Amino acid sequence: MEPSSDKYMRLETLLLPLETHSSLSVRFALSFCFRDDDVIAVTYPKSGTIWMQEILPLVLNGGDLTPIHTIPNWDRVPWLEEKRLELVVNQLLPPRALVTHFTYNIMPPSFHTSRAKVIYVMRNPLDAVVSSYYFHQMAEFLDDPGSFDEFIDRFLEGRVMFGKWTDHVKSWRHTKLGDRIMYITYEEMVQDLPAAIRRISTFLGRRLSEETIQKIAEHCSFNAMKANTMSNFSLVPKQFMDNDKSSFLRKGKSGDWKNHFSAEQLARFSSVICKDLGDEILSLPYELNQLEHRGNENESQ
Incomplete structure (x- = not known):
C-alpha cells in the first residue's frame, strides 16, 4: 500500500x-x-x-x-x-x-x-516501529497503518x-x-x-x-x-489526533516491542535492518544481529 x-x-x-x-x-x-x-x-x-x-x-x-x-x-x-x-x-x-x-x-x-x-x-527501531504504529492509528492526518505486519514492511521500506x-x-x-x-x-x-x-x-x-x-x-x-x-x-x-484510539504519550518505556513481534516478524525486521546498516551495525548500541539470531531460534522451536 x-x-x-x-x-x-x-x-x-x-x-x-x-x-x-x-x-x-x-x-x-x-x-x-x-x-x-x-x-x-x-x-x-x-x-x-x-x-x-x-x-x-x-x-x-x-x-x-x-x-x-x-x-x-x-x-x-x-x-x-x-x-x-x-x-x-x-x-x-x-x-x-x-x-x-x-x-x-x-x-x-x-x-x-x-x-x-x-x-x-x-x-x-523495534520500539520505534511499535510506537509509530499506534501513532498512525490515532493521528487522523496520517495513513491508516493497516495490520502491524503490513506496517512493519512499510517502515522497513521507508514508506x-x-x-x-x-x-x-x-x-x-x-x-x-x-x-x-x-x-x-x-x-x-x-x-x-x-x-x-x-x-x-x-x-x-x-x-x-x-x-x-x-x-x-x-x-x-x-x-x-x-x-x-x-x-x-x-x-x-480530536479530528487531528484521536486519543480515544491511542494516547499520544502511550507508555514511555523501552522493550515494548517484545509484546508485539512474532518470531518471524522479529527475524524479518532484524535481517533487513542489519543488511541496510552494514558495518554500521557494529557501532550501534542495539544488538540487532543477536535479535535476528534469537528470532531464527524461536522460529525453529
Whole structure:
C-alpha cells in the first residue's frame, strides 16, 4: 500500500505530512538562519522528540518551570520543518531550542556554518516501529497503518513519514560536526534520566546543581508529562489526533516491542535492518544481529 498522495508531500526521499508541513514551511526551514547559540535536537519520529522538547528549555533556563506549564511544546521548542516555526520564531528567546526530523544532508547551509549544537537521540527501531504504529492509528492526518505486519514492511521500506530509520541514523552518524554533536539513546534516558540530563547540561555548557537536575528529571518524567496539558497533546482537536484510539504519550518505556513481534516478524525486521546498516551495525548500541539470531531460534522451536 502506497502512502496517500493527499496526506504527504515529498522532500527528496522523505515523506512529510501535509497537515503540519507545506512547501512554504520547507522553504523557510531550508533558508533558516541558525545562530551559534542555537540548540537542535534531532530524532527519527517516535524516538524521544517530545521528551527533548520538555528537557531542553529547562536545561537552558536553569530549571525555570514556567515554559513547560505555559507554552505548548510545539511552540516552546518548534520543529524546524513545520508550519509553526515561521509563526513563533520571533518569540523564541536565546538560546533558542529547536527539534527536527530532517536527515543530515537536508539541513540548511547556515546550520553547517554556525556553531549550533546538536543532540541526536536514537531509539531501538523495534520500539520505534511499535510506537509509530499506534501513532498512525490515532493521528487522523496520517495513513491508516493497516495490520502491524503490513506496517512493519512499510517502515522497513521507508514508506512512512521521514523515510527509512536506517537512512536517518546513518546520515547523522557520519557528520563533520565534531564537538558540536552529542549522541544519546532513548534507552539511556529511560534507564537513568538524571544522568542523561547531567550529560546534556554539560554538553550545553550549563552548570546545573544536583538539586536542579533532580527537579528537571522529576518534571520531565513520563507521568509528569502525561499529566501536563502543555505536553500531552490533549490540546490538539480530536479530528487531528484521536486519543480515544491511542494516547499520544502511550507508555514511555523501552522493550515494548517484545509484546508485539512474532518470531518471524522479529527475524524479518532484524535481517533487513542489519543488511541496510552494514558495518554500521557494529557501532550501534542495539544488538540487532543477536535479535535476528534469537528470532531464527524461536522460529525453529
